Amino acid sequence: MRDALNAGLIEFLKASPTPFHATASLVQRLEAAGYQRLDERESWATVPGGRYYVTRNDSSIIAVKLGKQSPLIGGIRMVGAHTDSPCLRVKPQPELQRQGFLQLGVEVYGGALLAPWFDRDLSLAGRVTFRRDGKVESALVDFKLPIAIIPNLAIHLNRTANEGWQINPQNELPPILAQVAGDERIDFRALLTEQLAREHELNADVVLDYELSFYDTQSAALIGLNGDFIAGARLDNLLSCYAGLQALLSADSDETCVLVCTDHEEVGSCSACGADGPMLEQTLQRLLPDGDDYVRTIQRSLMVSADNAHGVHPNYADKHDGNHGPKLNAGPVIKVNNNQRYATNSETAGFFRHLCMAEEVPVQSFVVRSDMGCGSTIGPITASHLGVRTVDIGLPTFAMHSIRELCGSHDLAHLVKVLGAFYRSRELP
Numbered sequence: 098m099r100d101a102l103n104a105g106l107i108e109f110l111k112a113s114p115t116p117f118h119a120t121a122s123l124v125q126r127l128e129a130a131g132y133q134r135l136d137e138r139e140s141w142a143t144v145p146g147g148r149y150y151v152t153r154n155d156s157s158i159i160a161v162k163l164g165k166q167s168p169l170i171g172g173i174r175m176v177g178a179h180t181d182s183p184c185l186r187v188k189p190q191p192e193l194q195r196q197g198f199l200q201l202g203v204e205v206y207g208g209a210l211l212a213p214w215f216d217r218d219l220s221l222a223g224r225v226t227f228r229r230d231g232k233v234e235s236a237l238v239d240f241k242l243p244i245a246i247i248p249n250l251a252i253h254l255n256r257t258a259n260e261g262w263q264i265n266p267q268n269e270l271p272p273i274l275a276q277v278a279g280d281e282r283i284d285f286r287a288l289l290t291e292q293l294a295r296e297h298e299l300n301a302d303v304v305l306d307y308e309l310s311f312y313d314t315q316s317a318a319l320i321g322l323n324g325d326f327i328a329g330a331r332l333d334n335l336l337s338c339y340a341g342l343q344a345l346l347s348a349d350s351d352e353t354c355v356l357v358c359t360d361h362e363e364v365g366s367c368s369a370c371g372a373d374g375p376m377l378e379q380t381l382q383r384l385l386p387d388g389d390d391y392v393r394t395i396q397r398s399l400m401v402s403a404d405n406a407h408g409v410h411p412n413y414a415d416k417h418d419g420n421h422g423p424k425l426n427a428g429p430v431i432k433v434n435n436n437q438r439y440a441t442n443s444e445t446a447g448f449f450r451h452l453c454m455a456e457e458v459p460v461q462s463f464v465v466r467s468d469m470g471c472g473s474t475i476g477p478i479t480a481s482h483l484g485v486r487t488v489d490i491g492l493p494t495f496a497m498h499s500i501r502e503l504c505g506s507h508d509l510a511h512l513v514k515v516l517g518a519f520y521r522s523r524e525l526p
């Protein structure tokens with residue numbers, strides 16, 4: 098099972114270079130398992146035991162498996178993750194022609210670790226909005242081929258590079274796409290029109306706008322003498338999206354189960370389709386009994402917010418509290434922050450620990466060093482919007498927000514197992 102899950106994850110990462118593609122990948126896998134699309138603009142006719150999904154902005158998705166009994170009785174089991182990752186986004190008027198090169202201006206999305214973006218074989222993917230026959234439409238594109246690169250400056254021209262080098266994102270990040278003759282002018286939107294024709298065989302009159310990101314074309318891979326690791330882009334947080342999906346698909350239970358994967362976490366989640374927006378609440382309001390019974394149902398429910406944790410790195414072990422250094426391949430990590438950067442409390446952590454023990458899945462704890470600041474997740478945001486009890490957990494990783502992150506190859510199976518047990522659990526605390 099472990100090998101199949103890891104192979105599935107690598108495939109999923111490859112198919113999901115952007116939040117739009119990640120959502121499409123989830124849709125494809127949910128539909129193959131019999132889940133039906135619910136259109137937010139239409140009224141919904143759902144039945145007990147039905148399987149549904151909703152998308153918003155093509156980049157956030159909620160999958161729901163309705164229980165055979167009313168969710169008021171047993172509560173809802175929710176797993177949350179995010180579809181976006183830090184990256185470089187193409188600017189609206191991106192063409193730069195300097196020194197005979199075509200480059201594209203980029204905006205840094207989220208807290209990207211920038212140095213690893215240099216000397217990588219980059220491609221471009223995302224959503225393009227265009228006009229065809231007088232109508233405005235959108236489609237996803239993925240160039241797939243390595244069409245761009247951000248070459249480093251040679252050390253001979255930057256002798257102190259290894260002593261720390263501040264990267265100016267405006268000046269140093271525009272990727273190079275081609276060499277062009279002096280008077281030749283490249284129109285990026287015309288390139289996109291060609292890509293739409295190539296990829297979808299559609300003839301757009303004009304490209305109106307787009308959200309496109311660069312990504313590394315190197316596939317995720319099993320790494321290490323004994324295959325102990327998986328290296329790949331966007332493990333934060335497609336690893337959790339994939340684990341949640343596999344757990345949901347394997348959980349044949351009578352309970353109501355939800356998987357919510359939202360966009361814009363890396364920039365604070367504040368958007369119409371982000372965790373700080375109304376998408377989850379509006380979806381649940383349409384699916385659950387209203388009034389008193391809605392509140393009663395939420396109060397009987399529980400959310401597992403799954404997002405990667407920082408594993409203790411052998412070269413930088415002092416970055417962790419001595420008693421809280423999660424190890425790769427030693428199971429999911431319960432994340433605690435009493436200042437509510439994580440939503441975990443003793444009741445929800447205790448329940449998650451109980452599930453791990455029952456499934457014989459190893460479990461670890463993380464709390465940040467007292468002299469360092471702490472990251473956050475969709476956990477506290479969802480908890481404060483819905484008023485639902487929440488536990489923040491995640492798999493330990495290295496190089497978070499790099500273009501190539503690292504996780505343990507044994508941990509995905511651990512997480513799928515315990516999330517599956519959560520979805521199947523008869524009783525919540």
Ligand SMILES: [Zn+2]
Pocket residue numbers: 179333334362404405
């Ligand atoms: Zn994350």
